[in-house]
Amino acid sequence: MKCSVCGTHNPPEARFCRRCSAALPRTAEVDAAQAGEGQTTAPLSDGLGTRPFDSSGTRPFTPVEPAALAETAPDTEATQPLSRARFFFETLPAGALVGSLPYEILAPINEGTSINIYSAQDRHNRIRCRSCAYVRNVFGDEYCQQCGAPLIGIEPHHPRYVVKESIAADAIAVERRLADLQVHHGGALLPVDTFSETVHGTKRYYVILPEPSPLLGTSLAAPQELLDVLQWGVMLSESLAFLHQRNIALGVADLSHVSLENKMARWFDFSSARVVTPGVEARELFKKDVASLSAALFVLLTGQIYSPRVTLQPPSLARTFADVFGGKLTQAAALAEQLRSALAEVRRPASYDVRVGRLSDVGQMRQLNEDALLALEVGLVHRSVSRPIGVYVVADGAGGHAAGDVASGIVVRTIARHATEDLLPQQLDEAAPDPDIAAWLRGVIQTANEAVHRQRATARTDMGTTVVIAVVIEGEAHIAHVGDSRAYLINKTSITQLTVDHSLVQRLIDTGQITRDEARKHESRNVIYKMIGDRPKIEPDIDHVSLQPGDRLLLCSDGLNGYVEDQDIHKIVLNAAAPQEACQWLIDAANAAGGPDNITAILVQIEALGEEA
Numbered sequence: 001m002k003c004s005v006c007g008t009h010n011p012p013e014a015r016f017c018r019r020c021s022a023a024l025p026r027t028a029e030v031d032a033a034q035a036g037e038g039q040t041t042a043p044l045s046d047g048l049g050t051r052p053f054d055s056s057g058t059r060p061f062t063p064v065e066p067a068a069l070a071e072t073a074p075d076t077e078a079t080q081p082l083s084r085a086r087f088f089f090e091t092l093p094a095g096a097l098v099g100s101l102p103y104e105i106l107a108p109i110n111e112g113t114s115i116n117i118y119s120a121q122d123r124h125n126r127i128r129c130r131s132c133a134y135v136r137n138v139f140g141d142e143y144c145q146q147c148g149a150p151l152i153g154i155e156p157h158h159p160r161y162v163v164k165e166s167i168a169a170d171a172i173a174v175e176r177r178l179a180d181l182q183v184h185h186g187g188a189l190l191p192v193d194t195f196s197e198t199v200h201g202t203k204r205y206y207v208i209l210p211e212p213s214p215l216l217g218t219s220l221a222a223p224q225e226l227l228d229v230l231q232w233g234v235m236l237s238e239s240l241a242f243l244h245q246r247n248i249a250l251g252v253a254d255l256s257h258v259s260l261e262n263k264m265a266r267w268f269d270f271s272s273a274r275v276v277t278p279g280v281e282a283r284e285l286f287k288k289d290v291a292s293l294s295a296a297l298f299v300l301l302t303g304q305i306y307s308p309r310v311t312l313q314p315p316s317l318a319r320t321f322a323d324v325f326g327g328k329l330t331q332a333a334a335l336a337e338q339l340r341s342a343l344a345e346v347r348r349p350a351s352y353d354v355r356v357g358r359l360s361d362v363g364q365m366r367q368l369n370e371d372a373l374l375a376l377e378v379g380l381v382h383r384s385v386s387r388p389i390g391v392y393v394v395a396d397g398a399g400g401h402a403a404g405d406v407a408s409g410i411v412v413r414t415i416a417r418h419a420t421e422d423l424l425p426q427q428l429d430e431a432a433p434d435p436d437i438a439a440w441l442r443g444v445i446q447t448a449n450e451a452v453h454r455q456r457a458t459a460r461t462d463m464g465t466t467v468v469i470a471v472v473i474e475g476e477a478h479i480a481h482v483g484d485s486r487a488y489l490i491n492k493t494s495i496t497q498l499t500v501d502h503s504l505v506q507r508l509i510d511t512g513q514i515t516r517d518e519a520r521k522h523e524s525r526n527v528i529y530k531m532i533g534d535r536p537k538i539e540p541d542i543d544h545v546s547l548q549p550g551d552r553l554l555l556c557s558d559g560l561n562g563y564v565e566d567q568d569i570h571k572i573v574l575n576a577a578a579p580q581e582a583c584q585w586l587i588d589a590a591n592a593a594g595g596p597d598n599i600t601a602i603l604v605q606i607e608a609l610g611e612e613a
Contacts, residue, residue, distance in 0.1 A: 001024055003022055003024060004022070004025070010024060010145060011136075014145035015147075015148075016143055016144060016145055016146070016147065017143065023148070089113070089114075089116070089204075090200065091111050091116050091118075092105045092116070092118065092165070092199075093105070094106060094107055097123070098120075098163065098165075098195075098197060099193065099197075099206065099208070100195070101122060101123070101193070102123055103120045103121070103122060103123070103161060103163060103208060104120055104121050104122075104123050105118050105119075105120050105163065106118070106119045106120055106121060109162070114167060114168050115164060115165065115171050116164075116165040117164055117165070118162070118163040118165065119160065119161075119162065119163075120161045120162070120163045120208075121158045121159065122158055122161065123158070124139070124158075125139035125156040125157065125158065126139065126156060126157065126158070126159050127139060127151050127154050127155075127156050128154065128159070129144040129146060129147060129149055129151065129154075129184075130149065130186075131144065131147050132144060132146050132147040132149065132184050132185070132186070133184045133185055133186040134146035134184045135184075135192055136192065136193075137151055139156035146184060159210065160210075160211040161208050161209060161210060161211055162208075162209045162210075162211050162212075163206060163207075163208055163209075164209070165204055165205070165206050166205050167202055167203070167204055167205070168205075169196075169205045172205060172207050172271075174270065174272075174273050174274065175191045175194075175207040175209065175270055175271060175273075176191070176205065176207050177275055178190055178191045178248070178270055178273065178275070179191035179192060179193055179194035179208070180194060181275070183242075183243075183246055183248070185239050185242045185243075186239070187235045187236060187239025187242070187264075187267065188242070188243065188266055188267040189210040189211075189212055189259060189267065189268040190210075190270065191207050191208065191270065192208050192209070193206075193207070193208035194208070209268070209269075209270075210268070212259035212266070212268040212269075213259045213260055213261035215259070215260045216255070216256065216258060216259060216260065217254075217255030217258030217259075217260065217265075217296065218255045218256050220255070220300060222299055222300050222301075222302065222303035223300065223302055223303045224300045224301070226301065226313075226346060227343070227346060228263070229297055229300045229301050230339055230342055230346065231263060231343065232260070232265035232300075233293070233297045233335075234336055234339045234343060235264065235265045236253075236258065236265050236266075236267065236293055237290075237293060237332050237333075237336035237339060238332075238333075238336045239266070240253065240267070240290070240293060240332035240336075241332035241335075241336055243267075243332075244286045244289070244331075244333075247276050247277070247278060247282060248273055248274070248275055248276075249273060249274045249282065249285035249286060250267060250270070250272070250273055251272035251273050251274055251285070251289075252269075252272040253267075253289040253290075253292035253293045254292055254293075254295070255296045255300075256269075257269050283330070286330070286331070287330040289332065290324060290330055290331065290335055291324055291325065293332075293335070294306075294320075294321060294324040294325070297339075306321060306325055308321075308325075311433070311434050313346075313434075314342055314345045315474055315475075315476055316342050316345060316546070317339075317342045320335070320338040320339065323338075351387075351608070352475065352606055352607060352608055353388060353606075353607050354377070354388050354606060354607070355579050355604075355605045355607060356375055356390070356392075356579055356603065356605070357582055357583040357584075357601075357602070357603040357605075358373055358375050358580075358583060358601070358602045359583040359600070360372070360373055360598070360599070360600040360601075361591070361595075361598065361599045361600070362598055363559055363590070363591065363595040363596065363597050363598050363599055364595030365594070365596045365597075366597065366598055368404075369598045370396070370398065370399075370404035370405045370408055370465075370598055371395065371397065371408060371557050371559070371598040371600040372394075372395045372397065372405070372408035372411070372465075373392075373393060373394050373395070373600050373602055374391065374392065374393035374412040374415060375390070375391075375392050375393075375602060376391040376416060376419055376420070376424070377389070377391075378390075378427075378428070380427075380428070387473075387474065388472070389427050389473050390471070390472040390473075390604065391415065391416075391423065391424075391470075391471050391472075392469070392471075392472070392555055392602050392604060393412050393415050393467065393469050393602075394467070394555040394556060394557055394600050394602055395407075395412055395465045395466065395467045395485070395532075396408065396465060396466040396483065396484075396485050396558060396559070396598065396600070397464070398462075398463070398464050398465060399461055399462050399463035399464060403459070403461040403462065403463035404463060404464070404465065406455065406459075406463055407452045407455070407456075407463040407465040407532065407533055410451050410452050410455060410465075411448045411451075411452065411465055411467050411532055414447055414448040414451055415444055415448060415469065418440075422435075423435060423440055427473065437471055437473070437478040438480075438542050438544075440471075441469060441471065441478060441480040441540065441542055442480070442540060442542065444469075445467065445469070445480060445482065445532070445538060445540045446538060448467070448532060449482075449532050449533060449536075449537070449538040452464065452465065452532050452533030453533045453534075453536055455533075456533050463533060464531040464532055464533040464534050465531060465532045465533065466481070466482060466483025466484055466485040466528065466531055466532065467480075467482050467483065467485060467532055467540075468480070468481040468486060468487050468499060468555050470487060470553055470555055470604070472547065472604060475547055475548075475606075476544055476546055476547065477489075477544060477545050477547055479498055479542070479543050479544065479545070480540040480541065480542045481499045481541055482502065482530055482531060482532055482538060483501070483502050483503075483528050483530060483531045483532070484501040484502060484503045484528050485499075485555070485556065485557050485558065486498075486501070486556055486558070487553065487554065487555050488553070488554040488556070488561075488569070489545055489552075489553060489554075490551070490552040490553075490554055490569075490570060490574070491548075491550055491551050492550060494570070495566050495567070495570035495573075499543075500541065501528070502528055502530035502541075503525070503528045503529070504524045504525075504527040504528070504529065505519040505522050505524060505525050505527075507529075508522070547606045548606065549606055549607060549608030550607075550608075551605075551606045552582075552603055552606070553603070553604040553606075554569070554573065554601065554602070554603050555601070555602040555604075556586075556599075556600060556601045556602075557597070557599065557600040559590060559595075559596075559597035559598045559599035559600065560586055560587070560590050560599050560600070562597065563590050563593040563594060563597075564589045564590050564593060568589060569586065569589075572586055572589060573586070573603065579603040579605045582603050583601045583602070586601050586603075587601065
């Protein structure tokens with residue numbers, strides 16, 4: 001094809017001029033010439049089903065079993081003649097040339113009755129494009145024929161290939177289809193060429209694939225280094241996303257199809273791939289590819305099949321696998337983004353600090369403050385990375401004088417004791433295994449519940465208390481609650497309630513019997529059906545949320561959220577200069593609304609620090 005700008009002659013398949021990088025015209029005549037040049041096969045069908053007839057209208061030759069055609073020969077030590085089936089499909093000798101480029105056969109890799117596989121090399125000096133991985137640029141080209149990127153400074157070489165040869169076109173139909181599509185990506189060793197030739201009077205079909213590295217994914221011993229696995233995962237998921245965007249499902253996305261070379265991970269062997277029509281079936285196939293890749297990465301990281309009980313660092317990586325195997329993360333592009341974030345976190349650990357405001361007020365109508373709060377903080381900085389640890393608690397006591405205040409006090413002291421004796425020492429000991437925060441929260445709440453329940457029986461009162469706890473560690477907030485004390489996540493754009501009240505009006509809201517506005521004035525708005533001390537055993541609700549710089553975590557009793565609208569809370573927190581000022585303004589707002597209950601608030605603000613050097 002002649003370039004209209006500089007007059008250089010380019011190969012028919014080129015999209016950009018190799019001398020000036022100008023875009024080449026794509027006309028029907030050019031496409032037809034490209035499709036026919038150097039090939040004797042008819043174009044592949046649109047689907048991936050069988051092609052019962054070739055271009056001459058005859059069925060492709062199917063080899064007969066050698067036993068059926070073996071000639072009778074004397075039982076001697078002399079070499080026996082080849083069977084007729086083998087004669088029609090004899091392997092090519094070393095040095096044989098196939099294709100119009102041509103490709104030189106180096107040695108057979110595998111011989112079969114319908115498929116032969118060879119190692120081969122391109123006889124021309126080629127340049128592999130760094131941008132699109134196109135391998136058929138010729139030494140001397142200045143720009144890539146496929147994407148137009150400059151090729152200056154790239155050393156030429158004789159590319160090595162795997163050649164698949166068959167006398168049955170359908171046996172390699174998928175790979176031939178991919179070669180016809182002419183798709184290229186640096187993370188996938190996709191077929192680059194397909195053609196047919198007549199050998200010994202029989203038509204043979206060929207597909208040319210880049211040679212994989214001898215180091216395959218299945219040869220790795222698990223577990224591997226975290227950084228290596230994350231880098232491989234990013235490459236493989238990015239190339240998988242590229243294939244999915246072009247409606248190509250890999251089919252087998254496991255370690256047996258991964259080639260590793262110089263820290264690069266690439267897909268190879270596309271014999272199980274499918275070109276699919278967009279729709280439900282395609283999405284399911286793509287989802288299986290993502291799950292299969294994730295399972296392989298998990299094995300490389302841990303040496304085990306996936307289990308949510310296996311601890312991974314950073315925690316965001318554990319959430320990524322949980323989302324994949326929980327059906328929430330189904331797209332390869334999303335997996336690549338999550339793995340890329342985890343890789344960045346490992347390379348440059350997030351450094352952050354917290355600023356905390358805390359305040360409790362008796363309100364306008366009560367004589368006794370039955371609320372209690374706890375804020376335990378450890379400012380941990382190691383290797384210039386700040387990773388503070390915090391335990392924050394709000395408890396809203398119930399039962400009147402010498403009852404509610406006693407219950408809330410028992411709860412915060414119990415949690416404080418167990419945090420300082422169990423949780424914080426484990427977090428500060430590098431040799432200790434990472435604790436199960438959710439299990440710790442369940443245990444400490446049950447211990448506090450038993451203590452309040454015993455005191456209730458001894459004092460013969462109806463004392464009890466709500467509680468909301470947040471353990472902030474490694475950029476995560478682990479939250480547990482019982483009753484109607486709440487946790488909110490606040491940032492510049494929104495306020496989100498993280499807990500669901502254990503109250504009668506909340507059940508009425510959930511069942512559609514009343515609205516949230518009606519709940520504020522409902523006669524049973526103070527009725528809760530679960531609280532600390534009410535029964536011998538208690539089961540809290542537990543959740544966790546990732547915290548980003550600029551986020552605020554608010555814990556409060558219902559004396560605040562019961563009388564100040566969520567949107568007003570949001571505005572007050574964002575307008576305050578500091579968390580302590582925000583807590584004061586929130587309590588002022590609740591008192592301005594009548595202050596009929598005790599009011600307690602803890603505000604934890606996440607602040608970013610400089611990245612690790």
